Every structure is written in structure tokens, then in C-alpha cells.
Amino acid sequence: MVAELLQFLFSGVTVGATYALVGLGFAIIYNASQVINFAQGEFVMIAGMSTVTLLNAGIPMPVAILIAVAITIAAGLLLEKLAIEPARDASVVTLIIITIGASIFLRGAAELIWGRGFHSMPAFSGSDPIIIGGAAMLPQSLWVAGATIVIIAVMRWFFTRTLLGKAMLATSYNPLVARLMGINTRFILSLSFGMAAMLGGIAGILIAPISLTYPEVGVMLGLKGFCAAILGGLGNPMGAIAGGLIVGISEALTAGYVSSAYKDAVAFVIILVVLVVMPNGLFGIRGTERV
Amino acid sequence: MTGFWQPRVGGLLTLALIIAVLPVFLPNAFYFDVVILIGINATICVGLNLLIGYAGQISLGHAGFFGLGAYASAVLTDSAGWPPLLSLLVGAIAIGALAFIVAEPILKLKGHYLAMGTLGLGIIISIALNQEVTITGGPDGMPVATFSVLGWRISDERTWYWIVGGLLLVSTWLTLNLIDSPVGRALRSVHGSEVAAAVTGVDVTRYKVLVFVVSAVLASLSGSLFAHYSGFITPAEAGFGHSIELVTMVVLGGMASTFGAIVGAAILTALPQLLTAFHDFEMLAFGAILMGTMIFMRKGLVPSLIELVKRVRAER
Numbered sequence: 001m002v003a004e005l006l007q008f009l010f011s012g013v014t015v016g017a018t019y020a021l022v023g024l025g026f027a028i029i030y031n032a033s034q035v036i037n038f039a040q041g042e043f044v045m046i047a048g049m050s051t052v053t054l055l056n057a058g059i060p061m062p063v064a065i066l067i068a069v070a071i072t073i074a075a076g077l078l079l080e081k082l083a084i085e086p087a088r089d090a091s092v093v094t095l096i097i098i099t100i101g102a103s104i105f106l107r108g109a110a111e112l113i114w115g116r117g118f119h120s121m122p123a124f125s126g127s128d129p130i131i132i133g134g135a136a137m138l139p140q141s142l143w144v145a146g147a148t149i150v151i152i153a154v155m156r157w158f159f160t161r162t163l164l165g166k167a168m169l170a171t172s173y174n175p176l177v178a179r180l181m182g183i184n185t186r187f188i189l190s191l192s193f194g195m196a197a198m199l200g201g202i203a204g205i206l207i208a209p210i211s212l213t214y215p216e217v218g219v220m221l222g223l224k225g226f227c228a229a230i231l232g233g234l235g236n237p238m239g240a241i242a243g244g245l246i247v248g249i250s251e252a253l254t255a256g257y258v259s260s261a262y263k264d265a266v267a268f269v270i271i272l273v274v275l276v277v278m279p280n281g282l283f284g285i286r287g288t289e290r291v
Numbered sequence: 292m293t294g295f296w297q298p299r300v301g302g303l304l305t306l307a308l309i310i311a312v313l314p315v316f317l318p319n320a321f322y323f324d325v326v327i328l329i330g331i332n333a334t335i336c337v338g339l340n341l342l343i344g345y346a347g348q349i350s351l352g353h354a355g356f357f358g359l360g361a362y363a364s365a366v367l368t369d370s371a372g373w374p375p376l377l378s379l380l381v382g383a384i385a386i387g388a389l390a391f392i393v394a395e396p397i398l399k400l401k402g403h404y405l406a407m408g409t410l411g412l413g414i415i416i417s418i419a420l421n422q423e424v425t426i427t428g429g430p431d432g433m434p435v436a437t438f439s440v441l442g443w444r445i446s447d448e449r450t451w452y453w454i455v456g457g458l459l460l461v462s463t464w465l466t467l468n469l470i471d472s473p474v475g476r477a478l479r480s481v482h483g484s485e486v487a488a489a490v491t492g493v494d495v496t497r498y499k500v501l502v503f504v505v506s507a508v509l510a511s512l513s514g515s516l517f518a519h520y521s522g523f524i525t526p527a528e529a530g531f532g533h534s535i536e537l538v539t540m541v542v543l544g545g546m547a548s549t550f551g552a553i554v555g556a557a558i559l560t561a562l563p564q565l566l567t568a569f570h571d572f573e574m575l576a577f578g579a580i581l582m583g584t585m586i587f588m589r590k591g592l593v594p595s596l597i598e599l600v601k602r603v604r605a606e607r
Contacts, residue, residue: 036403083582090589092402093349097542098585100535105578112571223410223531230407261422268411275408276396 003134008256009249010132014141014210016248017148018044021203022225023232023240024155025196031172031235032185032192035095039079039103041222042110043200047072048213049110051205052119061124069201075106076197080190103222110215123209144206151202152241159237168192172235200225220264227267231274233284242283246270302550303464310456314449323448325564327520330455331513333556336540337459337466337549338509341502343538344547345470347482348398348499349406351534352413356507358420358529359386360514362427365435365524370426375438379515383508390507394500413534420526432525435518451520458516459553462509466549469505478502482547543584545591554593 029037050071054064083098124143129136159165171178171188179185232239247267255263317323342348363382367373397408420427438445477498480488489495518524544555566573588595
């Protein structure tokens with residue numbers, strides 16, 4: 001009984017951590033630009049695929065991972081420069097369609113480069129399960145959890161202790177005032193895409209040994225990350241992380257106790273129920289609308 | 292705008308003319324097939340544009356209603372043995388009722404939260420269609436009986452062309468009338484500012500729910516016709532990808548322009564057929580065209596072109 005529950009929790013936290021990182025990317029871009037980046041899931045895919053290719057080329061894993069993250073960050077920066085910045089003052093719906101176009105474009109590029117097949121990636125440190133309380137846990141799950149905790153700590157430090165992080169927060173509260181205070185909001189926008197790409201990329205590399213990687217892998221992951229960001233209250237980075245964990249754990253519990261067929265629906269059922277009761281998410285700011 | 296160039300008169304006549312003359316220029320069944328699919332997508336987009344373009348409420352889940360309509364027709368004619376026309380109407384009424392029930396809580400949401408809510412609704416519908424294998428046949432899809440009215444079986448492309456063309460014309464006519472009525476003005480006021488609309492006495496919720504139900508019913512009707520026309524359906528018709536495609540059609544053609552929605556549907560339905568010539572580059576090209584159009588013509592094709600024509604005229 002307990003072992004079973006523990007087993008579901010392990011897998012829930014592992015997947016949830018991935019959603020959390022992707023959701024954090026959504027929140028960061030949203031804060032800098034009010035844009036929802038539907039190509040967020042493609043960052044996950046690019047990083048996973050690049051790592052596999054580099055490993056196959058015989059490059060040692062730590063170097064391969066660094067290069068793959070760099071490639072993903074470059075993709076994020078290019079996306080911002082070539083597609084988002086030229087349409088800066090367009091309406092929100094137009095910007096959403098642009099990021100959807102980007103996501104289709106990136107998937108098309110991935111199919112050209114890597115083909116449509118599935119690729120597997122070796123785990124960071126072996127795949128002999130560790131037995132805890134009768135439940136088996138993959139060592140890779142520890143890597144996922146550990147890396148996520150480190151990233152959250154670094155992000156907290158960045159947003160509360162560094163000038164750049166505070167400048168990003170200031171931009172999210174009021175871009176015009178931030179600019180008047182001498183903050184280069186254009187740079188902040190580029191930075192936000194770079195950071196979101198990095199987070200998505202790291203998530204993609206961490207989860208690839210567990211879930212395989214293929215050109216379409218980012219679609220559902222991106223949507224679940226969006227779920228996480230909305231669940232926690234859009235624009236609230238720590239909310240996105242909580243949202244990701246809630247989604248991941250509920251999914252694992254549903255798959256275990258109720259029905260694995262409806263696993264993917266859980267995130268969306270939760271989000272509908274929460275939004276009906278709390279239209280701004282769990283930790284969203286409940287402000288009054290200015291007219 | 293007065294007289295002929297009022298969209299309600301001139302635009303509708305132009306559309307009727309195009310539908311009437313087009314078959315002459317269609318050399319074979321393949322072209323008929325593409326044009327019929329355009330008509331089906333255009334009908335959904337005309338309704339979706341009411342919701343997105345006029346009332347300003349985004350929906351990333353409308354393929355769900357399309358898919359439910361398709362499966363309602365397929366299941367009711369196949370398992371229950373109902374006549375196709377009855378199945379189509381019952382499906383449309385049931386889906387209208389479903390839309391009515393979910394509309395109020397969902398349309399309370401705003402902006403990206405609304406996008407998430409509708410997206411979630413669509414995905415739940417598509418997962419249910421995928422998983423309820425005993426009813427829907429699961430991911431493999433299910434065959435659909437030939438459409439027939441009072442014993443008259445409709446299976447050739449030309450008849451389908453007139454049915455779909457007729458439905459598009461009627462829904463466009465109804466939509467244009469709705470937009471020019473007090474309801475249309477109320478909708479635009481909701482788009483402009485919900486609070487201002489409410490203050491001036493517009494029942495904001497009622498109008499939002501109304502267009503949501505209208506657009507869902509149009510999607511359901513199109514879904515039923517699509518099911519009978521194609522003879523085979525899969526849950527992918529209800530999927531997230533299809534929902535996105537529909538919104539893209541509306542936005543690419545031009546929001547708050549009924550004919551823009553039709554043009555958008557035509558382009559995005561025909562484009563993949565043309566792009567098959569590019570083989571492996573198909574997705575790449577599609578994504579690039581989508582991004583490029585939205586970056587350089589932010590208001591969408593039709594409004595941007597109308598502006599261009601006006602500017603050229605003013606310079607003369």
C-alpha cells in the first residue's frame with residue numbers, strides 16, 4: 001500500500017518537476033512581454049534531440065549537455081529577435097499565432113534534421129533502480145529533482161538579490177516606468193526568452209532518459225507547462241513551480257489508482273475546476289480591473 | 292459604407308456568385324474535394340469569428356465541438372440506426388446545450404485564462420473520444436454511413452459541393468445580419484470594454500454565451516457534414532492541432548471580418564495541398580508562412596489589404 005503510493009509519488013514528482021521548469025519559462029516570458037509562448041515545448045524537444053545527436057557523435061555527456069543547452073538558448077534568442085520583436089506592438093492573439101507558427105516551424109525543422117523517429121538517451125548515472133520503502137526509483141529521478149531544486153534556488157536568488165533580476169520584475173510590473181528608470185526593456189525581453197529556452201532545455205535533457213525524445217515530444221509537455229503556469233497564477237514564478245508539481249503528482253495518482261487512459265486529461269480537468277472557482281489561478285493576484 | 296459595398300449586400304452577393312460559378316473551373320474530383328473542405332472549414336470560421344473577432348473571446352477548443360458533431364452523426368446513424376438528418380440535428384442541439392452549460396463558467400475567464408479553459412475543454416473532449424473505444428472505435432477512428440435524406444443517397448462530389456456551399460452561404464448571411472443588429476453592436480461593445488458595456492446596460496454574460504453557443508452549433512453542423520462527406524473520422528478531428536488550425540484561419544484572414552474568416556479558411560485549407568510539393572519541407576514552410584503573414588500583416592489578410600487599397604486610393 002505505502003510502497004505503491006510512494007511509487008506513484010516518485011514518478012509524479014519527477015514528471016511534475018519537468019512541468020514546473022517548463023511552466024517557469026512560460027511565467028518568465030509572460031512577465032517580460034505579456035506573451036504566451038506556445039513554442040515553449042519545442043525548447044524541450046530541441047535540447048533533448050541535440051543532446052542525443054552530440055552523444056552519438058562521441059562527445060562526453062557533460063559537454064554534450066552544455067552545448068545542447070547553448071543551442072536551445074540560441075533558438076530562444078533567435079525566436080525573440082526574428083519573430084517577436086518585429087511584432088512587438090501587435091495584439092495578444094496575433095502574438096499567440098506567431099508563436100504557434102514558430103512551434104510548427106521548429107517541429108518541421110526537427111523532422112528534417114532528426115527524422116520522425118524516437119530516440120533514447122542514456123541515464124546520467126546508470127539505470128539500476130534504488131529501492132526506498134519498497135518502491136523503486138530511477139537514479140535519473142534524483143537528477144531531475146535535484147536539478148530542479150538547484151534551479152529554483154538560483155532563480156529565487158536571481159529575482160530577489162541581483163539588479164538584473166529586480167529589473168526584470170520591475171519590467172513585469174510596469175514596462176513604461178521601468179524604461180523611464182533606465183532599464184533596457186528590450187534587453188530584458190531577449191533575456192526572458194533566453195532564460196525560458198534554457199529552463200525548457202534543461203527540463204528536456206533531464207527527462208529524455210526516462211521518456212524518450214522525438215519531434216512531437218514538446219507538444220504535450222508545452223501544454224502541461226502552460227497548465228502549470230496558469231494553475232499557479234500567470235506571472236507568478238513560484239506559483240508555476242507549485243502548479244507543475246500539483247499537475248505531475250495528480251497525473252501519477254490518477255494513472256495509478258483510477259485509469260491510465262485518462263492520465264493526460266487530469267491536468268486539464270484540474271485547471272477547469274480551479275479556474276471556475278478561482279479565475280486567476282491558485283496564487284494569482286486578485287486585482288480589480290482598471291477601466 | 293453604403294449601398295452595394297456594404298458587406299451584407301455586396302459581399303454576400305459576391306460570395307453567392309463565387310459559389311455558383313466555381314464548379315465550372317474545377318477540373319476534377321480532387322479540386323472539388325479541396326473546395327468542399329474549404330467550405331466546411333469556412334462555416335466553422337464564420338461562427339468562430341463571431342466569438343473571437345467580434346466578442347473578443349478566444350477559444351482554443353472549438354475542434355472539440357466539431358469532433359463531437361462528427362461523432363454524434365457517426366454513432367447515431369451507425370449504432371442507433373437513426374436517419375442522418377435527424378442525427379445531425381439532434382447532435383447540433385445536444386452540442387448547443389453542452390456549449391450553453393459550459394459557456395457561463397468558462398467565459399467568466401479572461402485573456403490567457405480563457406485560452407487555457409477552452410483549450411482544456413477541447414483536449415478533454417479529444418481524449419474522451421480517443422479512450423471510449425467501445426463507442427468511438429478509439430484512435431483508429433470509425434466509418435460513417437452515406438448521407439441520405441428521405442431515401443435520397445448523397446455520395447457524389449457535386450451534390451456535396453452544393454450542400455456545403457449552401458450551408459456556408461446561409462451561415463454567412465445569418466452572421467452578417469447578426470453583426471448589423473443590436474446584438475452585433477452589443478458584442479462589439481463587449482470587445483471594446485466589458486465594464487463600459489455593462490455600465491451602459493448590455494447584458495455582457497448573455498451575449499458572450501449566445502455567440503459561444505452559435506459558434507459551437509455551427510462547428511457541430513460542419514462536423515456532422517464532414518463525417519458523412521469523408522465517410523471516415525478519427526479523434527484527431529477534435530484535437531488541439533485542429534483547434535489551433537481553426538483559430539489560425541480566423542486570425543490570418545482577419546479578425547472581425549466575416550469574409551476574412553472565409554479567406555483564411557480557404558488559404559489554410561488549400562496551402563497544405565500546395566505545399567505537399569515541398570515534401571519534407573512542408574511543416575517548415577507552413578510555419579514560416581504563418582509567422583511571416585502575422586508579423587507583416589498584423590490585422591490579418593483581408594483588413595490589411597482593404598487598408599492598403601484605401602491608402603492607394605487616397606494618394607491618388
